[in-house]
Amino acid sequence: DTGVSQNPRHKITKRGQNVTFRCDPISEHNRLYWYRQTLGQGPEFLTYFQNEAQLEKSRLLSDRFSAERPKGSFSTLEIQRTEQGDSAMYLCASSPRGQGTGELFFGEGSRLTVL
Amino acid sequence: AQKITQTQPGMFVQEKEAVTLDCTYDTSDPSYGLFWYKQPSSGEMIFLIYQGSYDQQNATEGRYSLNFQKARKSANLVISASQLGDSAMYFCAMREADSGAGSYQLTFGKGTKLSVIP
Numbered sequence: 179d180t181g182v183s184q185n186p187r188h189k190i191t192k193r194g195q196n197v198t199f200r201c202d203p204i205s206e207h208n209r210l211y212w213y214r215q216t217l218g219q220g221p222e223f224l225t226y227f228q229n230e231a232q233l234e235k236s237r238l239l240s241d242r243f244s245a246e247r248p249k250g251s252f253s254t255l256e257i258q259r260t261e262q263g264d265s266a267m268y269l270c271a272s273s274p275r276g277q278g279t280g281e282l283f284f285g286e287g288s289r290l291t292v293l
Numbered sequence: 294a295q296k297i298t299q300t301q302p303g304m305f306v307q308e309k310e311a312v313t314l315d316c317t318y319d320t321s322d323p324s325y326g327l328f329w330y331k332q333p334s335s336g337e338m339i340f341l342i343y344q345g346s347y348d349q350q351n352a353t354e355g356r357y358s359l360n361f362q363k364a365r366k367s368a369n370l371v372i373s374a375s376q377l378g379d380s381a382m383y384f385c386a387m388r389e390a391d392s393g394a395g396s397y398q399l400t401f402g403k404g405t406k407l408s409v410i411p
Contacts, residue, residue, distance in 0.1 A: 211398060220297075220384050220401030221338070234396045267336060273397075279345070280326055280388045280397045284338035 180204060182285035184270050190291045191260055198256045199288040203272030210253050211282060212245055213269040214238065221269050227253060260292045296320065297385050297402035305408050306375045313360070314370040314405045316385030322346075326388040327368040328399060329359065333381045341383075344368060372407075380409045 183202040191197050203210050208229050213221035224243070226234040229250035239245075242260075247253040257264055267289050271282035298317045306312035318327065329341040344352045344359045352359040360369040372379055383406075386399040 209396075211396070218403065220386075220403050221399075223398045223400070226396035226398060228396075234398070269336075269338065271338070279328075279343045280399070281328065281340050281343060282338075282399055283340070284330075287336040289336070 182270055182272055182283055184268075184285035184288050186288060187286065188289045188291075190293065192293050193262060194259055196256065196258045197260055197290060198254055199268050199270075199290075201253045201255070201270030201285060202251075203253070203270070204274075204283055206274055207272035207283070208250065208275045209273045210247055211271045211273075212253070212255050213271065215267040215269055215287070216265075224255075224268075257290070260290075262292045265290055265292045295402075296400045297387055299385055299402035299405050301405045302403075303406045303408065305410055306372075306379075308377060308409055308411050309374055311371060311373045312375055312407065314372070314383050314385075314407065316368045316370065316402060318366050318368060318385070318387050320366075320387065320389055322390045324390055327359070327361070328386040328388070329357070329368075329370045330384045330386060330401075331379075331381045332384060332404070338384070342370065375409045377409050377411060380407060382406050 210227040212224040215221045225245050227247040242258045245255045267287040269287045271284045325346045327344045331339045342354045342357045344361045356373045358371045382404045384404045385402045
């Protein structure tokens with residue numbers, strides 16, 4: 179499978195715990211995005227990496243959220259001290275350098291439930 | 294103001310019939326791109342079709358076509374010959390000019406849930 183891979187697919191945690199999600203983009207893609215999708219809404223942009231550099235962060239990304247992309251390959255999104263409002267689907271997407279349309283290739287998402 | 298507006302929370306269509314999903318957008322950039330994605334219950338966002346703001350002709354991809362009316366700022370998706378497997382959420386999205394960081398992020402609407410009736 180050469181698509182975008184995300185794990186875990188589902189995570190249930192108690193309020194106050196830390197969680198980490200991993201995204202493996204398509205191998206030749208240098209751009210990587212994290213989105214959050216809550217029930218009944220479209221995906222909302224969280225952050226963007228070009229290679230290993232985090233170049234853009236949404237105001238939605240509070241101090242409890244941190245994302246990394248060491249060596250420009252896989253990426254992790256960590257949420258510290260989770261709150262019930264963090265319950266959502268976290269989607270990762272990637273795109274190649276210089277791609278004409280800007281189409282994003284999405285993974286299947288990681289669904290977080292905070293109890 | 295919403296950048297992408299999808300006014301139909303849910304739509305029903307008979308199998309083999311055509312259906313139009315509405316999308317209006319708001320931007321002041323002369324260069325932008327419009328996308329439609331399908332999201333089945335599995336969660337993955339599947340790219341369907343793209344229309345660039347300078348494209349003279351409406352985009353088509355198999356059973357999908359995009360009715361692009363630039364002056365009205367609308368980009369409706371038309372699905373012809375609906376199939377049961379078309380039942381899913383459909384999202385309209387827009388890419389505007391680069392903010393400088395090179396992100397070309399997409400802004401999504403709230404989606405339309407399409408149900409195909411046998």
